[in-house]
Amino acid sequence: MFRTKYFLNPETLLFEKVRLPLRVKIRNGIICVVALLGIAAGGRLLLDKKFDSPRIKYFTERNAELRGTYEQLNDSINAAEMLLADIQLRDDEMYRSVFDMKPIPSSVREAGFGGSENYEGMLFSHNEKIVSNTARKLEKLSTKARIQSKSLEDLYVKAREQQAFISHKPSIQPLSPGDRYWLTSTFGYRRDPFTGAKRMHAGLDMAGNVGLKVYATGDGVVTIARLSLYGYGREIELDHGFGYATRYGHLSKILVTKGEKVKRGQLIGELGSTGRSTGPHLHYEVRYHHKPLNPLYYFYENLSANEFDKITAQVNN
């Protein structure tokens, strides 16, 4: 690299090689190495600026992929949030109001979502921000979903209760509208047919032929099935729960036993004239928390003979 230098030797008159001292040789060597390293580093720097190294290229691509994945994830969460919001709206506006339940206040639905404190420590670059936002959204979504799920569970319980209430509450007449019967005495004060004194009549008297079928007017349990020698003669009492009870008096036959569970429309006895009775009839009572009510108000379902038969056929096959 260094060109060899010559000088004219005055003694020999010949050109001879200049001999450099060792110190100078070492210095030249070091300069040479440093220069080479400098050129190599400069070249690398230039190359890196113009073309990414394979490692950098790999990570840049992975980074872009991950960001894409997070963006997709965010879109999915947004879609799920919209779906949930729709369910919440239906829950508050329709389902809960059907059962007279108040809407869930937004303070409860949004419970615990003030800021992003939990993730603040994680924020040190743009990418971490995306990750923490996604994590926060997901946590918010799952909490909202938990609240919604609890609400639907409450609704389910309420619906079952309501269903049980509907099937237990006395709401049909105890005789089939297809059978011939007529009302001989209504609910309220009347002259006692035996003494002539004014007395409260706590039920409805439905006269018809002996042997006419008598049906349970709601689901319940038989609490009384006996022949009392006075008053109602052969009588049945049903406990329907929810505070309701019914009594069927003056029967000729009792077809159920105490403790038996009965369904609405189930055949429980036959019309008769036992006990304190002036002629064949059914004495029918409806009581709510022991207080007698007018049974006519509990023939809710204004059933035709056909419809009545359908109900009784279901439970008496």
Ligand SMILES: [Zn+2]
């Ligand atoms: Zn009566």
